[in-house]
């Protein structure tokens with residue numbers, strides 16, 4: 001995508017202007033990949049998983065790894081439906097991440113917050129559904145374990161097989177309420193899309209007589225006076241601090 005870095009988000013008040021670079025957020029983009037990976041790691045931890053589960057495929061089935069990845073996705077859905085019917089006491093929430101093995105085959109790594117599900121049952125299900133009985137299950141101790149797990153399996157970024165999602169989670173996996181609320185708020189906080197890069201935008205503002213602050217990477221602050229810029233900067237820092245504390 002060519003949008004990466006070429007467009008900006010702009011927010012204006014009477015006395016101030018803010019512009020931030022828009023990124024394409026593609027896994028294939030060298031600029032965006034580290035951010036996506038960091039946010040996947042945060043998501044993994046915030047689900048407070050109790051179990052890691054690895055599901056495999058049988059390379060003798062289907063025509064291609066993409067094919068087997070689709071089968072694996074479908075099998076997971078069916079298996080989870082059955083598990084929820086069988087273990088009704090506690091909900092099963094999970095984050096699923098695709099990894100490509102050295103042989104080019106899909107593995108599905110799951111971080112689960114779930115009641116105890118025996119390995120034997122899981123293996124039987126996967127054998128019946130897609131002839132892939134190799135299932136690895138292990139318990140994880142809190143957030144540090146989740147972080148290590150994600151670092152190990154998705155260090156290069158999760159793999160996209162065909163048009164399948166690289167990772168997904170159940171709606172209630174994420175327990176970080178603050179982040180969810182923030183996401184919602186950002187959607188309606190008055191930002192506009194400009195089809196210009198930051199430099200074009202701030203040079204326009206400078207020509208219009210605004211004071212410009214280029215202190216931050218991928219972000220420009222501007223104000224009618226230096227004091228306006230300072231106030232805006234202070235406001236931004238406060239927002240950031242609140243985010244870190246949360």
Ligand SMILES: [Zn+2]
Nearest residue numbers: 004024029032
């Ligand atoms: Zn990008």
